[in-house]
Amino acid sequence: MLTGMRQLLVSRSWLVDLPLIVLAWWSAFWLRFNLGIPHPYVDHAVVTTLPAVLCMAVGLLLARVPRQSWRYVSLADLRHLAWGVALGALLTMAVVMGLRVQGFPRSVFFISAVLTLVLLAGARATWRTTVERTLSQAQAITGAQPLLIAGQLQDVDQALRTLKGVAGWQVVGVVSSSPSDTGRTLQGVAVVGSVAQMAEIASQRTVSTVLLAGAPGAELRRELLLRWSGSGLNLLTLPSADEMLGSDAALRPRQVQLEDLLGRAPVQLDAQGLSLLLTGQTVMVTGAGGSIGSELCRQVARFGVARLVCVDVSEFAVYQLEQQLRQSHPAMPASYYTANVREIDRLRSIAERHRPNVVLHAAAYKHVPLMETDNEIEALRTNVLGTLHAARIAGEIGAARFVLISTDKAVNPTNVMGASKRVAEQVVQAVATDYPATRFVAVRFGNVLGSSGSVVPLFEEQLARGGPLTVTHPDIVRYFMTIPEAAQLVLQAGLMGQSGQIFVLDMGEPVKIVELARMMIRLSGKTEAEVPIAFTGLRPGEKLYEELLADDETTAATPHPKLRVAQVAAAAPDTLRAIEAWLASAGPSPAPEQLRAWLQARVPEYRAQSVLF
Numbered sequence: 001m002l003t004g005m006r007q008l009l010v011s012r013s014w015l016v017d018l019p020l021i022v023l024a025w026w027s028a029f030w031l032r033f034n035l036g037i038p039h040p041y042v043d044h045a046v047v048t049t050l051p052a053v054l055c056m057a058v059g060l061l062l063a064r065v066p067r068q069s070w071r072y073v074s075l076a077d078l079r080h081l082a083w084g085v086a087l088g089a090l091l092t093m094a095v096v097m098g099l100r101v102q103g104f105p106r107s108v109f110f111i112s113a114v115l116t117l118v119l120l121a122g123a124r125a126t127w128r129t130t131v132e133r134t135l136s137q138a139q140a141i142t143g144a145q146p147l148l149i150a151g152q153l154q155d156v157d158q159a160l161r162t163l164k165g166v167a168g169w170q171v172v173g174v175v176s177s178s179p180s181d182t183g184r185t186l187q188g189v190a191v192v193g194s195v196a197q198m199a200e201i202a203s204q205r206t207v208s209t210v211l212l213a214g215a216p217g218a219e220l221r222r223e224l225l226l227r228w229s230g231s232g233l234n235l236l237t238l239p240s241a242d243e244m245l246g247s248d249a250a251l252r253p254r255q256v257q258l259e260d261l262l263g264r265a266p267v268q269l270d271a272q273g274l275s276l277l278l279t280g281q282t283v284m285v286t287g288a289g290g291s292i293g294s295e296l297c298r299q300v301a302r303f304g305v306a307r308l309v310c311v312d313v314s315e316f317a318v319y320q321l322e323q324q325l326r327q328s329h330p331a332m333p334a335s336y337y338t339a340n341v342r343e344i345d346r347l348r349s350i351a352e353r354h355r356p357n358v359v360l361h362a363a364a365y366k367h368v369p370l371m372e373t374d375n376e377i378e379a380l381r382t383n384v385l386g387t388l389h390a391a392r393i394a395g396e397i398g399a400a401r402f403v404l405i406s407t408d409k410a411v412n413p414t415n416v417m418g419a420s421k422r423v424a425e426q427v428v429q430a431v432a433t434d435y436p437a438t439r440f441v442a443v444r445f446g447n448v449l450g451s452s453g454s455v456v457p458l459f460e461e462q463l464a465r466g467g468p469l470t471v472t473h474p475d476i477v478r479y480f481m482t483i484p485e486a487a488q489l490v491l492q493a494g495l496m497g498q499s500g501q502i503f504v505l506d507m508g509e510p511v512k513i514v515e516l517a518r519m520m521i522r523l524s525g526k527t528e529a530e531v532p533i534a535f536t537g538l539r540p541g542e543k544l545y546e547e548l549l550a551d552d553e554t555t556a557a558t559p560h561p562k563l564r565v566a567q568v569a570a571a572a573p574d575t576l577r578a579i580e581a582w583l584a585s586a587g588p589s590p591a592p593e594q595l596r597a598w599l600q601a602r603v604p605e606y607r608a609q610s611v612l613f
Contacts, residue, residue: 016123017120021053021116022049024118025045025048025049026045029044031115032105032107048096051099052092052096056089056091056116057088058087059085060085062084062087065084065120078121078124081117081124082117085117086113088113089110092112096109145168145169145209146170146209147163147207147209148172148173148175148192148202148207148209149171149189149210149211150175151213153178153181157187158213160187173189174186175191175194175195175210176191179194208233210235211238213238270560274303274495277400277401278300278303278305279303279304281357283300283305284360285300285360286341286360287312289310289320295483296362300491308332309337309354310325311341311347315338318336318337322336337350341390342382342386342389344393348396355397355399357401358400358494359393359402359403360494361390361391361402361404363382363386364383364424365383366407368542369540379416380423380586384424385579388579391404394435395431395440399438401497402440403494404440404443406424408445409421411605413607414542416608419599419603422606423599425502426571427579428500429502430575430576431576432499440500441497441499441501442502443490443503444504445479445481445486455516456516458470466531468534469520469534470535471514472538475512476514477510478510478511486505489562489563492560492563496563502568504555504563504565504566518533521533554566578602579602596608
C-alpha cells in the first residue's frame with residue numbers, strides 16, 4: 001500500500017497537472033471579473049492558490065487519477081478524472097472558506113473546477129491523439145498493410161480499439177452492413193460504403209485484406225464469405241476470448257475459420273457455481289484424449305482443480321494431452337492413465353487412488369458406419385458396459401457428480417451406435433437409484449466441429465488432395481456446435497442437473513452438409529469449379545436428419561437458455577441386471593440379428609434399417 005501511495009505521489013503526470021490546476025485557478029478569477037482581476041482580488045488569488053492546488057491534488061489522488069495511462073485514456077478514465085476534480089473542488093471550497101478571506105468570490109470555485117476538468121482532460125486527449133497519430137505515421141512509413149473493417153458500427157468500434165495495440169496494420173476505411181452509415185466517421189476512420197460495394201471499395205483503395213468484425217456465427221460473416229471468397233480478398237477476423245486464454249494466443253487478426261461462420265454467441269457459464277464445484281477438487285475425465293474429452297480437460301483446468309485425472313485407451317492420445325496440458329497449465333497437478341473403461345478393476349483402482357469429486361464420462365465409440373457392421377458388439381461393450389462401470393464406480397467412491405456425454409443419435413435411433421448410447425442413458429438413470437449421494441446426468445448434443453471422425457476433418461483431407469468433397473446426400477442436415485461450446489455446456493449441465501436427468505443442448509439451426517462443404521471450399525480460397533462436390537449416397541444406419549428428442553418425449557426449461565431437460569421414462573428396476581446378463585452371455589461375436597433384436601427390446605423406438613427417408 002505504501003508503495004502504491006509513493007507511486008501516486010511521484011507520478012510524472014503531476015508535472016503537467018499541477019501547472020494546469022494553477023492556470024485554472026487564476027483563469028477562474030480572470031473570467032469572473034470580465035477578463036481582468038481588480039487589485040483587491042489579486043491578493044485573494046495569491047493567498048488561496050497554494051491551498052486550492054493542494055486540495056485539488058488531494059481530490060485527484062483519492063480518485064487515483066495519477067495512475068491513469070495517458071496513452072490509453074478512455075471515457076472511464078475521464079469519468080474518474082471528473083470525480084477527482086469534483087472532490088478536489090469540494091475540498092478547496094471547504095479550506096478556502098475556512099480561511100475566512102473577506103469578500104472572496106464564491107463563483108470562482110465552480111469556474112475553476114470546470115476549467116480544471118477541461119484542461120486536464122484536454123491534456124490527456126491531446127497526448128493520446130499525438131501518440132496515435134505518430135504511431136499511424138510510423139506504420140505508414142514502415143509499410144503497414146492497408147486494411148478494411150466490415151461489420152456493424154458497434155462491432156467495428158471494438159475492432160478499431162483492439163487494432164490500436166497491434167502493429168503492422170493501417171485501417172483505411174470501414175465497410176458498414178448498413179448503407180445509411182456511409183459518410184460517417186468512427187474514431188477518425190471514414191465509413192466508405194456498404195458491404196455490397198466492398199469489391200469496388202477495395203479496388204479503389206488498393207486493399208486486399210478485410211477484417212470481419214462481430215460475433216462468431218454472425219450472418220454477415222457468411223454473406224461476406226459466400227459473396228467475396230475467390231475474388232482475391234483476404235478475409236480475417238480477431239481471435240475469440242477462448243483463443244486469447246491460450247498460452248500462445250496473440251491478439252492479431254487471423255484467417256476466418258469454419259467455427260467463426262457456424263459458431264454462435266459465447267456460452268454464459270455460471271462461473272461462481274462451477275468454481276464451487278471444481279476449484280480445489282479432483283476431476284476425472286474418461287475418453288480424455290478425444291476431441292470432447294480433451295476440451296473438457298482444458299475447460300476444467302481453467303478452474304484451478306486440485307488434480308485432473310485423465311483416462312483414455314489410446315497411448316498416443318494420452319501423450320498428446322499430457323504435452324498440451326503441461327504447456328498450458330504447468331502448475332496443475334495431473335495424472336495420465338492408459339486404461340479401458342470396459343475393465344472395471346483397472347478403472348476402480350484409478351478412482352480409489354484419487355477419489356474424484358466429479359467424473360466426466362466421454363469414452364465411447366461414435367462412428368456410425370463403422371459400428372454398424374462387424375463391430376456392433378464393440379459399440380455395446382464400450383458405450384454400454386463402459387458407461388455402467390464408470391457410473392457405478394463414481395457412486396462407489398461417493399463422487400458428487402457424474403456426467404455422461406450422449407448424442408442426438410440416441411433419439412429414435414436407426415443405427416447400433418445411437419441405440420447403444422440410448423441404453424447408456426438408461427444405465428445412468430438406473431445407477432442413479434442405487435447411489436443417491438451422487439448426481440448422475442446425461443447430456444445430448446449433435447455434431448461437434450472438428451471432432452475426430454466427423455465430417456470436417458474428412459473435408460479438410462479431401463481439400464488437401466484437391467477434391468472432390470464427398471457428401472452422402474444433397475438434403476442431409478446436421479446440428480453443429482464448436483468443441484469449446486459443447487464442453488462448456490457439459491460442465492454447466494453437470495452443475496445444474498438433478499440425478500437421473502437427461503439434458504438437451506440448444507444446437508441452433510441445422511446445417512446442410514452440402515452448404516458446409518461449400519463454405520469449406522470458399523475458406524480454402526477456391527471455388528466449386530476447382531473443387532467439385534460429389535454425392536455418394538446414404539451409408540448404413542445414416543439418417544437424413546438428426547433429432548434431439550424422441551417422439552414421446554417433451555422438454556422442460558432450465559435457468560440456462562441453451563439447456564433443456566428431456567422428460568423420459570424412468571429406467572426399469574431390472575435394467576442393470578438384464579444388461580449385464582445379456583452382455584455376459586452374448587460372447588465375442590453374437591449374430592447381428594440377435595444383437596439388434598436385443599437392442600429393439602431395450603429401446604423400442606430403435607428401427608434397424610440402412611436408410612431412413
